Amino acid sequence: MSARSEPVLRAPQSRTKTSPVSASGPFEFTLALGDDALVAAQRLAEWTSRAPEMEEDVALSNIALDQLGAARLLLTYAGELEGAGRDEDALAYLRDDREFRNCLLVELPNGDFAVTMAKLFFLAAYQLPLYTALAGCGDEQLAAIGGKARKESAYHLDHAALWVRRLGDGTGESHRRMQAAVDGTWPYVHELFAADPAAPVDPATLRADFDATVTTVLAEATLTRPESGWAPAGGRDGVHTEHLSYLLAEMQVLHRAHPGARW
Amino acid sequence: MSTARAAVAAVVDPEIRVITIDELGILRAVDEDPATGRVTVTITPTYTGCPAMDVIRADIRRALAAAGHPDAEVRTVHAPAWSTDWISERGRAKLAEAGIAPPPPAASGGVVPLTLAVRCPRCGSPETEQISRFGSTACKALWRCRDCAEPFDHLKAL
Incomplete structure (x- = not known):
């Protein structure tokens, strides 16, 4: 396994080997998906006004907006499932880090552009089969959200895969950076597929689709697929990297300082 | 067509102001309760994060009030998911006239999308x-x- 040279991608705490299978009812499941999308949106939006080129600035902001749209639907529905009167804003702005259920992958810092693309590529390669499966699940609301979001996910995957190929099969420097980004983020993908047979869609069933996409694109990009070994997890149980706390502080400060503030 | 339906159908998209929400295919239904006069409008977003939705809801209520239907509810549904295939022929013509290339047919799931030439509007x-x-x-x-x-601009097939 290649050296993990990116210090920003190091998890401050690692979980024990036995990752507890969380009894994921529809609420926990929907909350986790909503948190994935919300945190991904916040990270992607950090690129707004500072992407390497104008077109990419627009692209990353657009993808962030799609993620935010999915997050709003999922968190609104999670609030309904919970039945405690929490709406999308209460869930997004008034929970602390330990109450967030997003995967660690989305909260990792953006790093360089290659790291951002590796993260987006792995996320989209997971979200596309996930939303597609949701579209056919028994829960009418989740099916509607899945049917809608999968179309947007397909475009995200297309876009990220294009950059992974372009950078991987580009110059020596872009290849080196893309490979380092893939190596650095790869350990975090395993958490996405932790088995949860009770969930509306068991994430473990999405792994084959994900692996097929990743194998194809990495080969086209002349990149090496990392060996699977170290597999940090804990996001689904609320045990996060320190990076999430800073992200939430920035995202939530306005709402917490001025509760109920409106434009 | 009822006055309520006509009023709602004439609401224009706030971001592409040459086309109505009806022509764009995001207006799904306009139901009027004959007993109470209450109008229920059902719309669907183009994209999940479309920031124009709040403005569209407000515009619909305003149009209905102006047409004599102050009691109105706007519902948002997500299934079936909007497709650019729902843009009417008239809508496509208006887009092209405004310099926005209309979308090609959307690829259905599982089919390899065929890339057609986009004509300059x-x-x-x-x-x-x-x-x-x-x-x-x-x-x-x-x-x-x-x-x-x-x-x-080119409207992406979705």
Whole structure:
């Protein structure tokens, strides 16, 4: 396994080997998906006004907006499932880090552009089969959200895969950076597929689709697929990297300082 | 057509002001309760994060109030998911006239999408190229005509 040279991608705490299978009812499941999308949106939006080129600035902001749209639907529905009167804003702005259920992958810092693309590529390669499966699940609301979001996910995957190929099969420097980004983020993908047979869609069933996409694109990009070994997890149980706390502080400060503030 | 339906159908998209929400295919239903006069409008977003939805809801209520239907509810549904195939012929013509290349047929799941030439809405040339996969709104990409050199918006197939 290649050296993990990116210090920003190091998890401050690692979980024990036995990752507890969380009894994921529809609420926990929907909350986790909503948190994935919300945190991904916040990270992607950090690129707004500072992407390497104008077109990419627009692209990353657009993808962030799609993620935010999915997050709003999922968190609104999670609030309904919970039945405690929490709406999308209460869930997004008034929970602390330990109450967030997003995967660690989305909260990792953006790093360089290659790291951002590796993260987006792995996320989209997971979200596309996930939303597609949701579209056919028994829960009418989740099916509607899945049917809608999968179309947007397909475009995200297309876009990220294009950059992974372009950078991987580009110059020596872009290849080196893309490979380092893939190596650095790869350990975090395993958490996405932790088995949860009770969930509306068991994430473990999405792994084959994900692996097929990743194998194809990495080969086209002349990149090496990392060996699977170290597999940090804990996001689904609320045990996060320190990076999430800073992200939430920035995202939530306005709402917490001025509760109920409106434009 | 009822006055309520006509009033709602005439509401224009706030971000692409040449086309109505009916022509765009996001207006799904207008139901009027004959007993109470209450109007229920059902719409669906183009993209999940479309920031125009709040404005559209407000515009619908305003149009209904002006047409004598102050008691109105606007519901948002997500299934079936909106597709660019729902844009009417008239809507497509209006987009092209406004310099926005209309979308090609959307690829259905599992089928390898066929890339068709996007014609320049200014000069009609098929010699065009994509500048940016994303554009000024969630539903558009930015293209350029190689013949007349004009950049233009293209509604992405969805």
